[in-house]
Amino acid sequence: MSTTAPITATQRVQEAGLRAQAASKRLALLSRAEKDAALVALADALRAATDRIVAANADDLARGRDGGMTESLQDRLRLTPERVASIARALQDVAALPDPIGEVVRGSTLANGLQIKQVRVPMGVIGMVYEARPNVTVDAAGLGLKSGNAMILRGGSAAASSNAVIVDVLREALEQRDLPADAVQLLDGGHDDVEALITARGLVDLVIPRGGASLIRTVVLGATVPVIETGIGNVHVYVDASADLAMATQITLNAKTHRPSVCNAAESLLVHRDVAAAFLPAALEALAGAGVKLYLDDTARGLAGVEGEPVTDDLFATEFHGLEMSVGVVDSLDAAIAHIDRFGTKHTEVIVTQDRAAAREFVARVDAAVVMVNASSRFTDGGEFGFGAEIGISTQKLHARGPMALPELTSTKWVVEGDGQIR
Known part of the structure; x- marks a missing residue:
């Protein structure tokens, strides 16, 4: 009698990374109109699923109280119908923002006639590691979609039920619009998943940790994938x-x-x-x-x-x-x-x-x-700054600093156009 060996965290993340890469290729080709319509559809789907989301969140809160979770952490975890409406509204706010992809950062025409320009392009695949903030699940998915990035999410165990339902709702809404559901994936394993995600160099282009000092330190010190460090707020x-x-x-x-x-x-x-x-x-x-x-x-x-x-x-x-x-x-x-x-x-x-x-x-x-x-x-908040939502608040000095939204989730590409010039 043969048995199948259980899948390891590394294998699980590799499979997720390959699916995310394929999804990111499709997202990169979407027009602004297609992305904005998808964001509105995601917002509508969240509103329609409010009862499911709040019920799942109640399970998380009950586990948290039984485990001695502090009231301040319960406040971060809690989703009410009003908060679900707010995070859905944030998706619509993101839809209303300019599309960063294709934006010309700078450019010029050289004396030899070559036209050069630096344009914004998606990062590709972004991993998020975060704690008991289920609203981050929605913000990450929405900002990722608008900026053409596929998101691999690893939320904290305290919000496991909430995140599972939210991601199911988002993936269903994407599929209904014939968009890749793998644009949003949720890892539900333990700490091994975190280690596998932050070391998946070549599959994951960027990792963003969001949470307490211990989580951020673990990601920053253990990652081989580039990291944008979000910081605690003293x-x-x-x-x-x-x-x-x-x-x-x-x-x-x-x-x-x-x-x-x-x-x-x-x-x-x-x-x-x-x-x-x-x-x-x-x-x-x-x-x-x-x-x-x-x-x-x-x-x-x-x-x-x-x-x-x-x-x-x-x-x-x-x-x-x-x-x-x-x-x-x-x-x-x-x-x-x-x-x-x-x-x-x-x-x-x-x-x-x-x-x-x-x-x-x-x-x-x-x-x-x-x-x-x-x-x-x-x-100090992406929504208050007019960004629609935020992926986190960076306290480092490279690439991005402060509330991060759409431009901070992009890289750039140089495009050079000529008519036969040689050097």
């Missing part, structure tokens, strides 16, 4: 000596409490010593009233009218993903920037100031993908 709000204090309070509250589980939420508040006494009592009371647990340095504790625990360097370095915030008083703009240089993660940094020179200096000196002046860090 985000600071710095209240300068010239700040409008009412504005500063409003921005701090929004940045911390609007949705504390996400990477663009503020984790640290820095306040110039000259305005600390005027700003901190009311601001800390407002934060505490919103349920924020405060970690305060000695000066802030002396000014606070609410309870707070002593802050440590480890707390200043922490991305809390919840209603917690470290607070420090600094002597100058230089001291604030030095603190950010030490503890920041190059994601988003905020200054609240009425001093234009201070704002210019902060923008020039702070090393971050996004620098905000008198605005909440919650605006």
Whole structure:
């Protein structure tokens, strides 16, 4: 009696990669009209499947609660009918954006008559490794389709049921339009699948990790496929000596409490010593009233009218993903920037100031993908930037930085046209 050996993770990823390559060849030939119509069809299919998706998500949430998942992670995982409608709407927003493929980045005509131009082309096959964010499944599929890329997705086990249903819905909708279902594939194996995906050089053209520090580190250090590094968000709000204090309070509250589980939420508040006494009592009371647990340095504790625990360097370095915030008083703009240089993660940094020179200096000196002046860090988002959706927020400096959408999922090709020139 013969038995069939179980398929390995490497074999599974190789097969997925070959199917994705074939799909990417077809996607590269689609017109903008064809891609946009497909995106609208995907959005319609998600709306029609809302009950299925929410029911599957309820299974994920129940497993998460049984396993002790924190409320902040449950918030990232949770899909309501309203959130499903929002992610479907994001697909339509992507459809309305210009098609990056074929865009001429630069070009010229040489003295010998050769016409040269650099044009945008798809990457080809992109792998995504991410955690409990099922909306990422939809954003990745939509941005991949519009930019002509086939996507191989490996979501976290916490969202396994949600992702499986979402990908089934998307693949069914693609097939109904006679488009390759393998433009979107989901790996449902364990960590072996991740290792196989990030080392599938020659089959996968790019890998993008999105999640916590451990996941990102694992992908960046273990990959042989090129990686765009998305980073964690230890985000600071710095209240300068010239700040409008009412504005500063409003921005701090929004940045911390609007949705504390996400990477663009503020984790640290820095306040110039000259305005600390005027700003901190009311601001800390407002934060505490919103349920924020405060970690305060000695000066802030002396000014606070609410309870707070002593802050440590480890707390200043922490991305809390919840209603917690470290607070420090600094002597100058230089001291604030030095603190950010030490503890920041190059994601988003905020200054609240009425001093234009201070704002210019902060923008020039702070090393971050996004620098905000008198605005909440919650605006660091592809949708808010007008990108329709985002594939992630890059904190590296090569190829792409900040919220990544359609152009960041392309490479370029030089096209040279002549009429017989030789060298």
